[in-house]
Amino acid sequence: MAESFFNRELELAELETAWATPGAALVTLWGRRRVGKSTLLSHFAAGKRSVYLYGTRMTERDILADLALQAAAAFDDAYLRSAPFPTWDAALDYLARQARNQRLLVVFDEFPYLCEMTEGLDTLVQRWWDRVHQSAQLMLVLAGSGFSFMEGLTGARGALHGRRTAQVAVHPFDYLDAAQFFLHLNAEDKVRAYACFGGMPAYLRHLVGKGGLAEQVRRTFLSPGHVLFREGEELLRTEFHQEALYASILRAVASGEARPSDIARAAGRHSAVDIFDHLRRLQELRFLRREVSITEWQRPRSHRVVYRLADPYLRFWFRFVSPYQSFLQLGKGAEVWSREIRPSLDEFIGRTAWEEVCTQHLWRLLRKDQIQARFTQLGRWWDGKDEIDLVGLWRDRVTLVGECKWTAARVDSGMLTALQRKAAKLPLDGEPLWVLASRSGFDLALQERATRGEVLLVTPDSLFL
Structure with a gap:
């Protein structure tokens, strides 16, 4: 199996350049959930004077308490362990003081969650940054999974417009990088494995041993106790409030529907208008890819629009796992492989991957x-x-x-x-x-x-x- 961290040289180089540049740096980092943002940032922060906060949907008080613990550990501040930050203003000012004379890295991972739990946090950070950035040796990294949110932060109407000094995008591995996790397979099966598992490091790490493709799929996708058996459901539950409709849309696309009107009907809606916002949200999170005929790529309102599942894992999961979950709960993974997957896999690959x-x-x-x-x-x-x-x-x-x-x-x-x-x-x-x-x-x-x-x-x- 491949090493736990590899092949992010370009992203690391971009971050290291920002770190090495004198003065304050404000970096935004975007990547889909499970793509390895946190692993990348943890690897980058290792050995540096740093404070790392991972955003969750906790109360503001609990988030600030967590941030105080991280800062106390970074600066060996015993007082801070017993007296957490009362407000975000207090927390940010403390960090600015720590960066006055020495380089400091501050990472707010999943920053959209922090903003969700504290209304106006992006504006508060903007005002703080304007006040301290000229006198602080500070590198601030704001990371998140929502593309439109992260772009909106620094867009024309965003609170941090004109303040970003660098941006980093973390993409899934392509077919060749993903193949480092299954080097023992022959070339055809490497393509098949990519069509099943895709390029997300969090999924590829579950490929262990020298087993063939059939064994790897049965052990992961088709085993009710394995994380990849339910990962499709977990992604939907994490990202969406109306989980059922989003699942219906994705299932319709996985079954071959591509035009908005056909997707809507397959999802039980009357017209494409009924799912327009849902399609846009699925695009934003890179679940779906909107395509137009290549010669019309500069025409955003082209009528020749189709939607496709953007992630190989989700394509495979919705096509071959989701419809058979009840049967698979009975321990019938080998039968699903032999009856449904093996006879159809090459046709599926030819149509998708x-x-x-x-x-x-x-x-x-x-x-x-x-x-x-x-x-x-x-x-x-x-x-x-x-x-x-x-x-x-x-x-x-x-x-x-x-x-x-x-x-x-x-x-x-x-x-x-x-x-x-x-x-x-x-x-x-x-x-x-x-x-x-x-x-x-x-x-x-x-x-x-x-x-x-x-x-x-x-x-x-x-x-x-």
Whole structure:
């Protein structure tokens, strides 16, 4: 199994740069729940003069008492242990005094919860920051899971507008980083494992031993005593007050519904208007991803809108675990695997994860200058008749066109011909880079064309070179 902390070099470097810069620094850090924000911040704080407060839905009095204990431990302040901070003003002023002559790191993790329990806390922090930042050697990190809340803090109408000195985003691992947790699997099963467990470190750490994919899924998802068996429910319960409707929406999307009106009907509502706010909230928390045809990405009001589950774990959980939870409670995990999951898994991957993995791979190739095409946008294209899995754009011109197939049959030259026919509808920038991705390889004619540079061929094995 992979080490408990790894592969956050970029995020750590951003934080270390802020720490090393003289003067006060106000950093916002955003990342989905379970992505490893707290682990990252704890790792960053180790060895530094620091105070770390994790926000919970406790009373303000209990939160301030917790903050006093953390500060007392950091500064060996016996008085503070017996006399907690009476107000946030008192707590913040104390921290500012501690940063007057020595560098101090203060982390408020899950800051949205702190603001929820103390109305106007963001404004209070703003006024305090304006008063002390010029005379304090202070690095303040505000971290949270709600993207719109964290962006709103420093947006045009936010209390901390114009005060942020750096921002850090913590994303799930992509397919290649996630594979560090199951190195013993073959290339195809690494793709399958990513399609099941996704890239959240908190989930990947449950992959232990050298067992195959079937054993790992049965031991985790399909075992009623395991945390991953109920994690989908726990996420909903933590984030939403109307848990049932949000679950219905996610279940509808997991079953294949994509258009807002179809999702609404499947969730028992009359029209898309009835779930508009719910869809927006699910987007904000990165449960759902809103997609438009790639050539319309600059048109926010496009009518060609679909929604997809953004997280591989949730896709798998809603498709294969949630519908069978009562049966699984009877200890029938092996039967659910053999009857429902194993026969359908490759079709599920072809419909959801394979295209996503190939997209991540192309971005990696671009980052390393290992691909001839240049693009700033990469996504799907569709109209009323045709659909293309991968289209890369440079400004408004198409530079890359690709198709992804996760089937047991080899891909032949006919697929490239069909792809070129569909691509004639696109605003091509000369001859684009043609990309074909196949689980089972390619015929000899395509392999020969690839050696001449006419097409880029992607297989599971090539993803992990």
